[in-house]
Amino acid sequence: MNEAKLYELLGKMITELGAAYIGTSVVIGDELGLYKGLAAGGAQTSSQLAERTGTTERYVREWLAGQAASGYIEYDAANQAFHMTPEQAMVFADDNSPVILTGGYNILQAAYAAIPNMTEAFRTGQGLGFTDYCNCLFCGVAKFFGPGYRANLVSGWLPTLEGVVPRLQAGGKVADVGCGYGISTVTMAKAFPNTQFFGFDIHPGSIEQARAYAQEQNVANVTFDVATAKNYPGSNYDLVTFFDCLHDMGDPVGAAAHVYETLHDDGSWMIVEPMAHDDLASNFNPVGRVYFAASTMVCLPTSLGQEVGLGLGAQAGEAKLRDVATQGGFTSFRRATETPFNLVLEARR
Numbered sequence: 001m002n003e004a005k006l007y008e009l010l011g012k013m014i015t016e017l018g019a020a021y022i023g024t025s026v027v028i029g030d031e032l033g034l035y036k037g038l039a040a041g042g043a044q045t046s047s048q049l050a051e052r053t054g055t056t057e058r059y060v061r062e063w064l065a066g067q068a069a070s071g072y073i074e075y076d077a078a079n080q081a082f083h084m085t086p087e088q089a090m091v092f093a094d095d096n097s098p099v100i101l102t103g104g105y106n107i108l109q110a111a112y113a114a115i116p117n118m119t120e121a122f123r124t125g126q127g128l129g130f131t132d133y134c135n136c137l138f139c140g141v142a143k144f145f146g147p148g149y150r151a152n153l154v155s156g157w158l159p160t161l162e163g164v165v166p167r168l169q170a171g172g173k174v175a176d177v178g179c180g181y182g183i184s185t186v187t188m189a190k191a192f193p194n195t196q197f198f199g200f201d202i203h204p205g206s207i208e209q210a211r212a213y214a215q216e217q218n219v220a221n222v223t224f225d226v227a228t229a230k231n232y233p234g235s236n237y238d239l240v241t242f243f244d245c246l247h248d249m250g251d252p253v254g255a256a257a258h259v260y261e262t263l264h265d266d267g268s269w270m271i272v273e274p275m276a277h278d279d280l281a282s283n284f285n286p287v288g289r290v291y292f293a294a295s296t297m298v299c300l301p302t303s304l305g306q307e308v309g310l311g312l313g314a315q316a317g318e319a320k321l322r323d324v325a326t327q328g329g330f331t332s333f334r335r336a337t338e339t340p341f342n343l344v345l346e347a348r349r
C-alpha cells in the first residue's frame with residue numbers, strides 16, 4: 001500500500017463526494033428560483049434572498065454556504081452578501097443560455113431514484129421501462145439538451161447535411177423521432193415555416209409536453225404523436241432526425257430499416273448521438289464519464305427493456321452506429337460534424 005497514493009485518492013474523493021452531494025441543492029435552487037433570484041438581485045444576504053424568493057431564511061443560509069463552498073456563487077465576507085458572476089449565472093440561472101446545466105441535475109435526480117430498481121436489474125439482467133423513472137428524467141433531458149439544439153441545430157448542424165437546408169426552405173417533410181418534449185422539432189419548425197414537421201415518441205407524457213410547447217410557441221407547422229421508431233407513420237420524408245435516442249432503443253437496426261423505408265430516395269437521416277470514440281479507453285475522460293454513468297442508469301436499461309434489447313449504450317461510437325445504419329439498408333454514412341458533446345451523423349440511402 002502506497003500511503004501517498006491513498007491520500008491522493010482520498011483527496012480526490014472528498015471533491016467527488018462534495019460534487020455528488022451538492023447536486024441535491026442544485027435541483028432545489030433551480031426549482032425554487034434561488035439562482036435566478038440571486039442573479040437578478042445582485043449582492044444579497046440570506047434574508048434578502050429568502051424574502052425575494054418566498055423561502056425560509058435558515059434553509060437559504062445553509063444553501064448559500066454550500067453553493068459558495070462549491071464555487072457556484074461568490075461570497076463577500078465584509079457584507080455577508082452573496083452574488084453570482086455573469087458566467088455562474090449562465091450555467092445556473094439563465095434558462096436561455098446555451099450552457100445552462102441545471103437540467104443535467106434533474107436527470108441525476110431520476111438516476112439516484114432508480115438505484116433500487118437498477119440494483120435488482122444488475123442481478124436479473126432485466127431492463128427498465130420509461131415509467132420506472134420519475135418524470136424529472138424527461139423534464140431533465142429537455143432542459144439539458146434543449147439549449148444545445150436552440151444554439152446549434154439550425155445554424156450549425158443542419159447546414160452540414162447534404163442539400164437539406166434548401167429543401168426545408170422550399171417546403172418539405174420532416175420526422176423527428178424520439179422527439180421527447182419536442183424542443184428540437186419546434187426549433188426546426190420555427191426556422192423552416194414552409195416545411196411540415198412530425199414529432200414522434202414512444203412516451204405519451206413527453207408527447208403531451210411537446211404539444212403544449214408547440215402551442216405556447218405558436219408554431220403551426222408541427223404535430224406530435226405517440227409512435228415508436230419502428231412504426232411511425234408517413235413516407236417520403238426529406239429528413240428524419242434522431243436526437244440522442246438511437247442508442248436508447250431496443251432495436252436500433254429495426255428503427256434504421258423503418259427510417260430507410262420512410263425516407264425520400266434523396267432524403268437524409270440525421271443521427272445525433274453522444275460524442276464517443278470507437279476505442280473504449282479513449283472515452284475515459286470527463287465527457288465520457290458523464291455519459292457512461294448516465295448510460296448505466298438510464299440509456300442501457302431502457303434499451304434492454306425494449307424488444308431485441310441490443311443495448312448499444314450511450315458511448316457506442318461511430319463504428320457501431322455505422323453498423324446499425326448499414327444493417328438497416330443505408331449505403332452512405334458519414335460524420336457530418338461534431339461538438340465536444342455530440343456526434344452529428346448523416347445516413348443516406
Ligand SMILES: C[S@@+](CC[C@H](N)C(=O)[O-])C[C@H]1O[C@@H](n2cnc3c(N)ncnc32)[C@H](O)[C@@H]1O
Nearest residue numbers: 145178179180201202203228229243244245249
Ligand atoms: C434521451 S431522450 C432524447 C429526447 C429528445 N430527442 C432530446 O434530445 O431532448 C430519448 C427519447 O427517445 C425516446 N425513445 C426511446 N425508445 C424509443 C423508441 N423505440 N421509439 C420512439 N421513441 C423512443 C424516449 O421516450 C425519449 O424521449
